[in-house]
Amino acid sequence: MKGIKIIKKQANDVRVILLSNKQLCTKYKVRNDKDYVYLPLITDYDEGLIEKIRKEYPIEVNDYDYKQAQYRPTNFMDYLTDKIDEEKIEDIRKSFDIIGDIVILEIPDELEEYKKVIGQAALKFTKRRSVYRKKSKVQGVMRTRELEYLAGIDDLETIHKEYSLRFKLNPSTVYYSPRLATERSRIVKQVHDNEVIIDFFAGIGSFTVSIAHVKNVTAYNIDINPEAIRYAQENIKLNKLVGKVIPILGDVRDVADTLEDADRIIMNLPGTSKDFLPLAVSKLKSGGILNYYEFASCEDVVIKHVKEANENYDVEIMDIRKVKSQSPGVWHYGVDAKIIK
Numbered sequence: 001m002k003g004i005k006i007i008k009k010q011a012n013d014v015r016v017i018l019l020s021n022k023q024l025c026t027k028y029k030v031r032n033d034k035d036y037v038y039l040p041l042i043t044d045y046d047e048g049l050i051e052k053i054r055k056e057y058p059i060e061v062n063d064y065d066y067k068q069a070q071y072r073p074t075n076f077m078d079y080l081t082d083k084i085d086e087e088k089i090e091d092i093r094k095s096f097d098i099i100g101d102i103v104i105l106e107i108p109d110e111l112e113e114y115k116k117v118i119g120q121a122a123l124k125f126t127k128r129r130s131v132y133r134k135k136s137k138v139q140g141v142m143r144t145r146e147l148e149y150l151a152g153i154d155d156l157e158t159i160h161k162e163y164s165l166r167f168k169l170n171p172s173t174v175y176y177s178p179r180l181a182t183e184r185s186r187i188v189k190q191v192h193d194n195e196v197i198i199d200f201f202a203g204i205g206s207f208t209v210s211i212a213h214v215k216n217v218t219a220y221n222i223d224i225n226p227e228a229i230r231y232a233q234e235n236i237k238l239n240k241l242v243g244k245v246i247p248i249l250g251d252v253r254d255v256a257d258t259l260e261d262a263d264r265i266i267m268n269l270p271g272t273s274k275d276f277l278p279l280a281v282s283k284l285k286s287g288g289i290l291n292y293y294e295f296a297s298c299e300d301v302v303i304k305h306v307k308e309a310n311e312n313y314d315v316e317i318m319d320i321r322k323v324k325s326q327s328p329g330v331w332h333y334g335v336d337a338k339i340i341k
């Protein structure tokens, strides 16, 4: 079956990316020899993701032999068959987000009567501490989501491990997406020592702390949500940083002008970040980088917005990519743009 061959030193990074994107086939055992690890892929693996991994890691994708993992009910369905239609169980499984000890899943209204059974099944299947159901979309200025308790211990505070970092958070009071881990690691790799960074919509410090963990930067972590700033303060202490993260509570429109100009501005508020582009451009040094995110159906629209905000300057679009799917036909785009003033 198809698998990824990767040198041992980097195998865990790739394993985590595959696992968090549900691309590792857990029915088979990971194999290794003296120098390499062979990670089995699911049958309909995501070629786009593999290409992204290939850009960062020296992988080979080929047919390898794997032994079957010992049988245990690894399949969420095994806990629910006879109760719910297989297709619906698969939809629920695909909706899983695991944040620290907490599983967050989607249950359609027509399965309301089974919600506790599904919660118990998810608890057993994932062996986590607590299971919650998404009760709303990510909404409001603070981009939070209502959650309904289903199973396990009813405690929403958790510590999530992302690569070698730890993020403390409550997923009902602050925004955090484990699905952006690969994107964060991409940005971390772009940053140079001594950069001044302003993260306009920084939340619990997911970008700033990740960067300052390995790069000697000054990163301003602005957020309008007091809970996000409280967790950012905790996350600065929880992780060993070589750089400095400065948490600032407030609306970026009130705060940005009190700060020094930046070499890099991060703008992950994809629904409305375009409205903040003129402010970001005004705070960027010549030659500075915008790491800009926007929901759109095609990349041209996103590039147009970045260029329009910089009509008096030269804009070099260094990269544009689909970070993740937002809804059918709409993507969470990420752009890296250099602005020459």
Ligand SMILES: C[S@@+](CC[C@H](N)C(=O)[O-])C[C@H]1O[C@@H](n2cnc3c(N)ncnc32)[C@H](O)[C@@H]1O
Residues within 6 Å of the ligand: 141, 142, 143, 175, 176, 177, 180, 200, 201, 202, 203, 204, 205, 206, 207, 222, 223, 224, 225, 228, 250, 251, 252, 253, 268, 269, 270
């Ligand atoms: C989508 S979240 C991104 C958080 C973080 N950057 C991440 O990627 O995990 C957007 C964040 O922007 C914050 N926010 C929204 N409007 C803001 C504003 N005008 N000024 C500062 N922060 C704002 C929200 O509270 C929220 O934490």
